[in-house]
Amino acid sequence: MGLESIYTQLIMEHNRSSHNRRALKNPDISERGYNPNCGDDIVLEVEIEDNIIKDAAYSGVGCAISQASTSMMIDLVKGKSIDEALKLVDIFLSMIKKDITAEEELEVLEDSIIFQNISNMPARVKCAVLAWHSLREGLKHV
Amino acid sequence: MGLESIYTQLIMEHNRSSHNRRALKNPDISERGYNPNCGDDIVLEVEIEDNIIKDAAYSGVGCAISQASTSMMIDLVKGKSIDEALKLVDIFLSMIKKDITAEEELEVLEDSIIFQNISNMPARVKCAVLAWHSLREGLKHV
Amino acid sequence: MVKLDIEGIIDDFPTLNQDVNGHRLAYLDSAATTQRPIQVLDAMAKYNKISNGNPHRGAYQLSIRATEEYDFSRQRVKEFINAREVKEIIFTRNTTESLNLIANSYGMEFVKEGDEIVLSISEHHSNILPWQRVARQKGAVLKYMYLDDKGRITDEEMDRVIGSKTKIVAIAHMSNVLGTIHPIREIVERARRVGATVVVDGAQAVPHMKVDVRELDADFYVFSGHKMLGPMGIGVLYGKRKLLEDMPPYLLGGDMIEYVTEQDATFAPIPHKFEAGTQNVEGAVGLGAAIEYIEDIGLDSIRDHEMKLMEYTLDRLLDIPYVGIQGPKDLKSKGGIISFTIDGVHPHDVSTILDAYGVAIRSGHHCAQPLMKYMGLPATSRLSFYLYNTKEDVDQFIRAIKNVRKWLGYGA
Amino acid sequence: MVKLDIEGIIDDFPTLNQDVNGHRLAYLDSAATTQRPIQVLDAMAKYNKISNGNPHRGAYQLSIRATEEYDFSRQRVKEFINAREVKEIIFTRNTTESLNLIANSYGMEFVKEGDEIVLSISEHHSNILPWQRVARQKGAVLKYMYLDDKGRITDEEMDRVIGSKTKIVAIAHMSNVLGTIHPIREIVERARRVGATVVVDGAQAVPHMKVDVRELDADFYVFSGHKMLGPMGIGVLYGKRKLLEDMPPYLLGGDMIEYVTEQDATFAPIPHKFEAGTQNVEGAVGLGAAIEYIEDIGLDSIRDHEMKLMEYTLDRLLDIPYVGIQGPKDLKSKGGIISFTIDGVHPHDVSTILDAYGVAIRSGHHCAQPLMKYMGLPATSRLSFYLYNTKEDVDQFIRAIKNVRKWLGYGA
Ligand SMILES: Cc1ncc(COP(=O)(O)O)c(C=O)c1O
Numbered sequence A, B: 001m002g003l004e005s006i007y008t009q010l011i012m013e014h015n016r017s018s019h020n021r022r023a024l025k026n027p028d029i030s031e032r033g034y035n036p037n038c039g040d041d042i043v044l045e046v047e048i049e050d051n052i053i054k055d056a057a058y059s060g061v062g063c064a065i066s067q068a069s070t071s072m073m074i075d076l077v078k079g080k081s082i083d084e085a086l087k088l089v090d091i092f093l094s095m096i097k098k099d100i101t102a103e104e105e106l107e108v109l110e111d112s113i114i115f116q117n118i119s120n121m122p123a124r125v126k127c128a129v130l131a132w133h134s135l136r137e138g139l140k141h142v
Numbered sequence C, D: 001m002v003k004l005d006i007e008g009i010i011d012d013f014p015t016l017n018q019d020v021n022g023h024r025l026a027y028l029d030s031a032a033t034t035q036r037p038i039q040v041l042d043a044m045a046k047y048n049k050i051s052n053g054n055p056h057r058g059a060y061q062l063s064i065r066a067t068e069e070y071d072f073s074r075q076r077v078k079e080f081i082n083a084r085e086v087k088e089i090i091f092t093r094n095t096t097e098s099l100n101l102i103a104n105s106y107g108m109e110f111v112k113e114g115d116e117i118v119l120s121i122s123e124h125h126s127n128i129l130p131w132q133r134v135a136r137q138k139g140a141v142l143k144y145m146y147l148d149d150k151g152r153i154t155d156e157e158m159d160r161v162i163g164s165k166t167k168i169v170a171i172a173h174m175s176n177v178l179g180t181i182h183p184i185r186e187i188v189e190r191a192r193r194v195g196a197t198v199v200v201d202g203a204q205a206v207p208h209m210k211v212d213v214r215e216l217d218a219d220f221y222v223f224s225g226h227k228m229l230g231p232m233g234i235g236v237l238y239g240k241r242k243l244l245e246d247m248p249p250y251l252l253g254g255d256m257i258e259y260v261t262e263q264d265a266t267f268a269p270i271p272h273k274f275e276a277g278t279q280n281v282e283g284a285v286g287l288g289a290a291i292e293y294i295e296d297i298g299l300d301s302i303r304d305h306e307m308k309l310m311e312y313t314l315d316r317l318l319d320i321p322y323v324g325i326q327g328p329k330d331l332k333s334k335g336g337i338i339s340f341t342i343d344g345v346h347p348h349d350v351s352t353i354l355d356a357y358g359v360a361i362r363s364g365h366h367c368a369q370p371l372m373k374y375m376g377l378p379a380t381s382r383l384s385f386y387l388y389n390t391k392e393d394v395d396q397f398i399r400a401i402k403n404v405r406k407w408l409g410y411g412a
């Protein structure tokens, strides 16, 4: 896989954008995600109201892939119900594992579909999935 | 080295002879010699009078080489002074290590000179030296 | 899959195609270590020439390949012994290290004062000494199951020793001295009843018979690569996931961490928690290739082949009046190992004399001194088979045996 | 001895003569693991084809040869680091295991409550975690020597931290992150004054510079085969005889015993006391061949070669405005390692992008999280040299570096 398919315009924009990079006032969830091999270390915060993800944001450090993946995920799940969000996490992780490959099924992931081929870069898979795992962990404990 | 040079008439005789295989009444030294790799396990007993090795004997189990070497050593050191015996032990061990090779110097070992080439059978060296090491250890503590 | 034919495979083993002391080599010491087929050597050479890197840490090709090869070998081991999950497979250095790891991490953590640790009297030192240390440090009691006159552990003996205080039963699947296959299922059943944990030393079993850890239901199961056509320096520890997760790590450092601060650290999940420092990737690759070779032949064929050789050998050996045989003679309950003695000849001399005829066997206590003591023998000679042995090896062995006593001055 | 010429030796390294991702491979991660020359692979293959046996136990040719090869490698290691006696050389699995052995056998035995264990803040996790465990279990205190702004430990810092309560000082000879060569002699001097024991982690030093353990007067000195052209799965622990003799054994079982009874055991003398289970003979043979290769080139030539490459690299790297370099820039006090960062780009992205240009470097915390924290960086990228690297590698690296920021959307 060439660098083009991973260091894309879209990923770079999310990597450098700061609209999801902030702290929430009263997060219901604050979940640390850490990848000991490369040092990606984020804290994902989520505000929940009536079972709906009202707001989400992140802080911490990480590579372009983990940062972009986190930011895209936040854009995706905001406004969704907990169940919907968990469903999306499942679909994303299945996409990464190549368990789901059909375009129609992946559409719901919106921009995040761009990570479909990250498994061709095995050393970076963990960066792409970090935030998604953290969200799942966090939602478990609501 | 062929088996002929090691399983010789002389060694076999000593191996099967029991004249040194007995227990002493009042040993001054009783030294266990053990080779964990092959299980040779002997107890060497020595009676000392006026600095002279008056009697010596051994018990225990071991292979033909360790048994013969023990028996020949006992024949050799009986009647010798402690210092002479220690000297003989040194010469024997030096012969095994090939530090001494000159026939004239080795003559004092009498029959035991037959172990000169045991170093060509590295797995058996420990069997040949077991009793000699035990004697040295034992004499140290007189 | 086309099965390799077990006849003729000796050509795959360079070490076996040589003369020693002017005779063809009859290698009959596979219980100590096995020879490697070219397929295993080639797999390791290939790794070393194409894919070598430090795994788990790099984002570049060589490191990625090394990681993939390492993971692939772990997967292979998992399937070979039918573990539930790959993370239940820990790579160690050898059986000895695997057993030390279990004794230290599981034993030291969970054994309490007054608990009993049960071993069999036929254990290898590697499955005795670590438990002696646990017993001493924890104030636990070490108990032994003894063998009957056929070299077996009877039901009564299990019932006598395994009881309500038993915390751990540690036992070899196959004895390296007598070849006895111990009744692991029966032992596990009794252990379950009293809530004890079962540690199985599979060093001699895994190379020679189909082992299914799920079917055995052992809690831990360990073995060595070098006894199953693989390289030295690589071994396996299988443990049930829950147990492994509850155990503290053993070796510390390198890759097995999550966070490290000046004064404290948290650890990676299993299997990494137990694999500190740079992994032996080429060792794992070699072990993977060895498993592939074994599976190509098939463990049933291997066992079958060895049992035929055993029958052939025992027929001849039992005919020699001055040869004594220790342990079971019933082939169903034993592997391809025979311990024997020759009247009037110390086992060590037997080895040396056989070596002069090109026959490689082992003599000594076989790292099982308590068993020797129990049998009342200072040492035995031991012959052991593997898939590459042939009747020719046996014939050469028998001929040499018949010469032994002559060298020690006996008539025959 | 005719010295091999360091130019052109790259032909000895099959892994290095390949393309990755459409580029020639520039392997700049030897601090993680090194590539093996064919001479080392051949020596191991030869062992595996001619001499393989379980050492120390057999009276037959293969076992005798294996024993001889193993002993010969031990002898070679002894001479390579100028130890007093062969029995001071223990073969382990790697540096990590060597350090765990020391911490467990020496540390747990001799460190008492209130004692202080001194490390440097730049230690590898393998030289931190085992001491954290000792400190926790024994109620000892873990103290750190910090680095000055040039990445060095000053005399004042040593004097501040090493004091009358110091029982152990454990420190890397060369930092695997910054390349700093720590002042071992000065540390040993201070340790002697207060009666402390010095443990030196030589994983990064031994492959790259002449190490004389007698001259350094370190009490323990450890390193890994795979970082010095040897295979994975073999490492070394040097210890002063007296210390080794006084330590309890670590791994138990197999060959390291004298008498074993049902309830107790006594142990073989050193080095065997510390080498339980079947030894990794082929690993030792590979390490021996690696030492021979290194000696044929000469450690002075290797250091010289690496320093020339360092100068060449630093000249170019310091010119790039968005590149930051951590640690000393003074070549005399460092080895062939450069840690760096690129403004606005996470180190992990640097590695991936460089890999696409065929350049293999490493990014992350380099198993030194406390140092990262101390430097205030989440991670760095690291380049490291060995004797097979060339200016061509450096040029390729510099070209790739200049492309990195472009991929992340920066002008340059
Ligand atoms: C300074 C230092 N110490 C210890 C280690 C650990 O070595 P190994 O992984 O071979 O045990 C390394 C390398 O990873 C190192 O660079």
Ligand SMILES: Cc1ncc(COP(=O)(O)O)c(C=O)c1O
Pocket: C031, C032, C094, C095, C096, C097, C124, C126, C127, C172, C174, C175, C176, C201, C203, C204, C224, C367, D254, D276, D277, D278, D279
């Ligand atoms: C039954 C048994 N357990 C343990 C071991 C020790 O294996 P290793 O030396 O590979 O650690 C052996 C072989 O020596 C064995 O036969």
